[in-house]
Amino acid sequence: MSSPDPLLTVLREPGRMTLLSTAEWDRLLRMARAHRLLAKLGELARGEGIECRLPHRALDNIRAAQVWVDHFQLRIRRELREVRRAIGSPIPLVLLKGAAYMMAGLPPAAGRSFADLDLLVRFEDLQTVEQAMLETGWHSQVENEYDQRYYRQWMHEIPPLVHPLRGVEVDVHHNLLPSVGRFRPAAKALWERATPLESNGLFVLSPEDMVLHSAVHLVVSDELRGGLRDLFDIHQLYCHFFRRDRGFPAVLLERARSLGLAKPLFYVLQASHELLHTPYEAELLDYRNFGLRNPFQRVLMCHLVKEVLRPRPPEAAPPSFRRWLLYVRSHWIRMPPGLLLGHLTRKSVRRIRERVEEKGGGIP
Amino acid sequence: MTPDSLGEEGFLRQVRSGLTIRFGPFRICLRSPLLEAARVFRRLYPDIKLEKDEGIRDFHVEVFPPSGVRRWWRPQVEFRLDGEKPFEPFPRDHAFPLFEWGLNYAIATRAHNYCLLHSAVLEKNGRCLILPALPGSGKSTLCAALMLRGWRLFSDEFGILQPETGRMLPMPRAIPLKNRSIEVIRRFEPGALLGPLFPKTRKGDVAHLAPSRSSLERQGEEGKAGWIVFPRFVPGSSTLVSSVSGSEAFVRLSNNSFNYHLLGEIAFRALTDLVRESECHALRYSDLDEAVAMFDRMVG
Numbered sequence: 001m002s003s004p005d006p007l008l009t010v011l012r013e014p015g016r017m018t019l020l021s022t023a024e025w026d027r028l029l030r031m032a033r034a035h036r037l038l039a040k041l042g043e044l045a046r047g048e049g050i051e052c053r054l055p056h057r058a059l060d061n062i063r064a065a066q067v068w069v070d071h072f073q074l075r076i077r078r079e080l081r082e083v084r085r086a087i088g089s090p091i092p093l094v095l096l097k098g099a100a101y102m103m104a105g106l107p108p109a110a111g112r113s114f115a116d117l118d119l120l121v122r123f124e125d126l127q128t129v130e131q132a133m134l135e136t137g138w139h140s141q142v143e144n145e146y147d148q149r150y151y152r153q154w155m156h157e158i159p160p161l162v163h164p165l166r167g168v169e170v171d172v173h174h175n176l177l178p179s180v181g182r183f184r185p186a187a188k189a190l191w192e193r194a195t196p197l198e199s200n201g202l203f204v205l206s207p208e209d210m211v212l213h214s215a216v217h218l219v220v221s222d223e224l225r226g227g228l229r230d231l232f233d234i235h236q237l238y239c240h241f242f243r244r245d246r247g248f249p250a251v252l253l254e255r256a257r258s259l260g261l262a263k264p265l266f267y268v269l270q271a272s273h274e275l276l277h278t279p280y281e282a283e284l285l286d287y288r289n290f291g292l293r294n295p296f297q298r299v300l301m302c303h304l305v306k307e308v309l310r311p312r313p314p315e316a317a318p319p320s321f322r323r324w325l326l327y328v329r330s331h332w333i334r335m336p337p338g339l340l341l342g343h344l345t346r347k348s349v350r351r352i353r354e355r356v357e358e359k360g361g362g363i364p
Numbered sequence: 365m366t367p368d369s370l371g372e373e374g375f376l377r378q379v380r381s382g383l384t385i386r387f388g389p390f391r392i393c394l395r396s397p398l399l400e401a402a403r404v405f406r407r408l409y410p411d412i413k414l415e416k417d418e419g420i421r422d423f424h425v426e427v428f429p430p431s432g433v434r435r436w437w438r439p440q441v442e443f444r445l446d447g448e449k450p451f452e453p454f455p456r457d458h459a460f461p462l463f464e465w466g467l468n469y470a471i472a473t474r475a476h477n478y479c480l481l482h483s484a485v486l487e488k489n490g491r492c493l494i495l496p497a498l499p500g501s502g503k504s505t506l507c508a509a510l511m512l513r514g515w516r517l518f519s520d521e522f523g524i525l526q527p528e529t530g531r532m533l534p535m536p537r538a539i540p541l542k543n544r545s546i547e548v549i550r551r552f553e554p555g556a557l558l559g560p561l562f563p564k565t566r567k568g569d570v571a572h573l574a575p576s577r578s579s580l581e582r583q584g585e586e587g588k589a590g591w592i593v594f595p596r597f598v599p600g601s602s603t604l605v606s607s608v609s610g611s612e613a614f615v616r617l618s619n620n621s622f623n624y625h626l627l628g629e630i631a632f633r634a635l636t637d638l639v640r641e642s643e644c645h646a647l648r649y650s651d652l653d654e655a656v657a658m659f660d661r662m663v664g
Contacts, residue, residue: 022419030424030446057391057420060477067476071626314424314447 007031007311011232012277014044018053025058030314035228036113038065043111069113073102079117079168086136087129089201094120094194096173096213100204101233103197107240108233116160116169120205123174123187130158130172138163138170176213177220189259207241207248208255215268216261219305227309231271235278242281249281253289266290266298271306368410376402384415388524388535388583390475391415392467396427398441401459408538408559408574411581423470427463429456445470454565461562461570464540468521472622478533479634480622481523485532486515488663491590492532494523494642496620502597505545508573509652510659512553517579518587527627527634530641531586536579538572546571552652589641591662592617595655596648603654605662606646613644 006028010017020028032038042062045051051059076099084093095103098114121129134140142148142159156175162168175187193206205213211234218230241248256262266287272278273285283289292298367375379402382395396402426444430453434440440453443466450469454462472480484495484507493515495503504520511517518524518534525532538559541549546569549556557574592613617635618624624631645662649655 026420029420033446034448055420057422060389061420061422061474064475064477067623067626067630071628074628 005311008275014048017045018050022055025055029058029061031311035311037229038062039069039111042066069111072113072115075168076114076117079166079170083170087132091125091129092201092203094203094205096120104204107236116171118171120173126174133161208252211237211252212256212261212265216264218268219264228311231309234268235272235276238278249284253283262290263292266292267301267305270302271309274306275310365414366411367406375406384421385412386415387537389533390422393421393424398427398459401427401463404460404559408572411577425467427459458562458565461565464538471522476623476626479525479527479627479631481525481617482620482622483523484520485518485523486510487518487587488515490588492587493590494592495595496617500597501595503595504539504541505548506595506655508539508541508549509552509656511576512556513656516582517575525634525638527630530637533586534583536575536583538574540570540572542570543568549573589638592642592644594646598648599650601648601650603658604648605658608644608646610639610644614639
């Protein structure tokens, strides 16, 4: 096989893992590890029934990564149980991202590591939930007063909470995106379609909202670091929901429009189509359905998102300029310009101060 | 092909472009342009077999000068693992200890397909002696002394237990002797092959003892459980052995493992079996010769 990028190749067609040379495996393992997709390779191979045909050394590395993933999934399950115990059952919770995939038994969960537990609560319950958690031993991770204010005034979540005995970060959200940002989906609309899980009071987003959330998160988050993993989530979610319901593309498109999230969805669908060959229906690949009137913006954004998500060969330097453009842009979307300027200035000053005060790191 | 057979020039060139070596179950690619570090490597591992530079490497390690002023001004060195930099840079002179520690870090944080004990392990007659690393145990000194008296070195740092088979896997590497134990080992065996002294590292003064040739040659041969001995260096003490219950040995061993908490049930079963198949002792000692003689008597 002559493809220069073994990671994209096997994500598109997992069966091709059996055709790789050991030199290609060497590259594949490094790239998959860097993109947090190493354990995923094992799940994909199992799905194809080819696990026993992988090279031993590759399998050793994959299994080691799976141990790690299993451990973190277990930690998140336990943390969720503790959170529910702390806040009591009458308050409904929507699980987001990894925890949602895991508890709803969706394909992205398999072989996926997640360090944090992300929850969505109704705005009116926010204070009760935070209070209950603080009283049961969770600590706020943010001590700095500016940062506290940053979260509370402008963000869509409260500062992360961690229980010191368990160390799992719990992010409690009241919306999917910052309250000062350009895209502001109405949280109420998300609750209306949320799907209940078997356990009482626990929900996940509807299929279309789940894909939208993942897509928007990818475009809006600061760094897009490890974004390929999230893109693959979207790929797996779409394929899964489409198999269950042929009407899913139309529902997704309609929902993206009504929540005002059509643009970011388009960029992400384009990227996953080109990088992962996700088999989208034609209507999802036609920009005219997404209200993108500015062709310059469309082409530029599609290019940037795709290139930043494209896996780098292990020896290559990060595409720093493109990343920086998107970094600036992610904040641009989240905050009005005046606020943004102030925020970035404070962050730079702090970074410089930290660098000056920097001490040696630890060695085991 | 070995570092010795390549000659110094040839070896340095090879390290610069990427050297593939095997340490026990792992294949490592090491790349560094730093001549001094490569020379120390060659001195401590003259006979290690160099692998053909192909196929899967578990760890890609680079020991490089950082970019920017610290390349020249008070020069530093960075450890990179598959492109990531897990630590702050070290002073340039400490490139070799950085490589060894960095590789330990890499193994401890990744190789979860094994149950990883924080122990020195040696072998005689096919059975393994496990010396858990507890503060004040002096396990590196003991381990060095036993190797110098003919025990086969598995590792000074890692007890690699394969959960599927219950076997211990060797990974012979240079033993980092610290502070006073450098002199102790020099006196214990004047012919010992030691690397240069690295003063004032983060762990104090460090000098590495080369793994014995036979340990390296036989690094593919696994071992069965034999003895678990918890050593304690007590100045002025005579050599005293007492037995330790299986349950106590289990608790102390699991608390001292790198990944027991990650592996859960797998590690529980593997360690239970290991303890069942081993004789468990505690040892107090101050005289190295006496301690070594005690271990040889134990083997019988």
